[in-house]
Amino acid sequence: MFVFLPLFPHKLQFSLLDSVHTHIFPDKIADKTIKLLESNIREEYRPHKAELRGTLDALKQSMRENNVDISLVLPIATNVKQSTTINNFAASINGIDGIYSLGSLHPMQSDWESVLYDIKEKGLKGIKLHPEYQQFYIDSKESIQILKKCEELDLITVLHSGKDIGINPPVHCTPERLSHILDYVKGDKIVAAHLGGWKLWDDVEKYLVGTPIYFDTAFTLNFITDEQLLRIIKNHGSEKILHATDSPWEKQGRMAKHLSALPLSEEDCNNIFYKNAKKLLKIG
Numbered sequence: 001m002f003v004f005l006p007l008f009p010h011k012l013q014f015s016l017l018d019s020v021h022t023h024i025f026p027d028k029i030a031d032k033t034i035k036l037l038e039s040n041i042r043e044e045y046r047p048h049k050a051e052l053r054g055t056l057d058a059l060k061q062s063m064r065e066n067n068v069d070i071s072l073v074l075p076i077a078t079n080v081k082q083s084t085t086i087n088n089f090a091a092s093i094n095g096i097d098g099i100y101s102l103g104s105l106h107p108m109q110s111d112w113e114s115v116l117y118d119i120k121e122k123g124l125k126g127i128k129l130h131p132e133y134q135q136f137y138i139d140s141k142e143s144i145q146i147l148k149k150c151e152e153l154d155l156i157t158v159l160h161s162g163k164d165i166g167i168n169p170p171v172h173c174t175p176e177r178l179s180h181i182l183d184y185v186k187g188d189k190i191v192a193a194h195l196g197g198w199k200l201w202d203d204v205e206k207y208l209v210g211t212p213i214y215f216d217t218a219f220t221l222n223f224i225t226d227e228q229l230l231r232i233i234k235n236h237g238s239e240k241i242l243h244a245t246d247s248p249w250e251k252q253g254r255m256a257k258h259l260s261a262l263p264l265s266e267e268d269c270n271n272i273f274y275k276n277a278k279k280l281l282k283i284g
Contacts, residue, residue: 021158021193021218021244022059022071026089030054034248040166048165052248059247060097066253069274070283073101074128074158080109087115091122100281102126102158106134107142116149125281126156126189131172132164138173139180151185156280158216159190162197162204175203179211187212191242191280195220201228209236214280217272218244221258230262238268242276 025033034054041048052058063071073093075086083105090101103119104127105112119127127150131138138159150157161173175197181187191214196204201224204215209232221229233241245255260269278284 021216021242022073022247023054023075023249024056024059024073024093025054027055027057037166042165042168045165048249050248051251054248056093056099059099062247062252063098066251066256068098068252070098070100070277071247071252072125072277072281073099075101075104076128076130076133077104077106077109078130078133080106082106083109083115087119087122087124090124094122094124100125100283102128102156104128105146107136107140107146108134112146113149116146116153116155120153120155124155126150126158128158128160130160132160132167136172137177139177144181144184147181147185147190151189155189157190159192160194160198161192162194162200164198171200173197175200175207178213179207182211182213188214189280190214191216193218193244193246195224195229195232196236199223201232205232205235212240214240214242214276216242216244217255217259219246219250221255222250226262230264233264233268233272238264238271239276241272242280243273 024030030053034050038049052062059071062068073090075090077083077086087103090103093099094101101124103122103124105115107129109115116127129146136143147157159173159178161175161178163171178192178197192208193216195201195217196208196213196215198219215232215236243256243259245252256273259272
């Protein structure tokens with residue numbers, strides 16, 4: 001399943017996984033959804049436009065063009081009534097043509113536990129939660145009970161962490177708040193997207209570096225200095241860093257080239273680009 005490709009000649013040849021962070025929408029709502037999300041971007045981050053249409057076919061084309069073997073889709077249930085539709089769609093695309101998908105639920109829905117069992121039964125690898133869109137604090141009792149159940153069911157939880165370009169403060173998943181969950185769960189099945197906390201990387205270094213939590217690189221490399229990025233990778237350990245782009249908001253190949261051009265060892269690159277994701281997702 002993992003094909004070794006000569007993507008970056010000055011590094012070890014490795015299989016590229018955009019494995020922990022892409023987004024797509026059903027064809028009939030994709031264009032409308034992308035336009036709505038673009039319109040919600042806060043003034044200080046404009047102009048920022050999606051790089052792809054946000055459809056399944058567009059993601060597959062991007063994968064072909066950029067030698068990406070596997071992409072993990074992260075849906076988000078933005079209200080308590082969406083999880084069934086979202087998880088059925090996730091299951092319909094999961095494991096086909098290099099596309100894998102997580103499921104989702106809303107922390108405030110009363111049937112959250114049965115939804116998690118259904119996600120497990122469907123063969124999905126875990127869930128995506130977005131504390132900003134879903135308006136819950138990551139260290140709340142509602143969140144903790146879900147994280148504990150996911151750990152029990154051996155499900156991955158990918159979290160939007162830090163600020164969001166479309167949502168005003170307060171931030172619901174700060175590095176400090178995220179560190180509190182380690183009083184209740186091990187954390188080794190949790191991925192803190194955006195390198196632990198978008199635009200809060202000083203606090204990531206203070207509260208999260210060195211913990212069992214994985215970080216992904218989605219929508220990060222254009223906003224963090226290479227110096228701080230390399231320091232976080234070194235001190236947290238490349239075995240807990242996952243390559244990601246946040247496609248369609250960033251191009252898969254461009255982000256991979258940026259990361260590969262940094263002074264990282266072959267072992268670091270192999271960990272970040274495929275080994276860690278392969279282990280976490282239990283693929284191959």
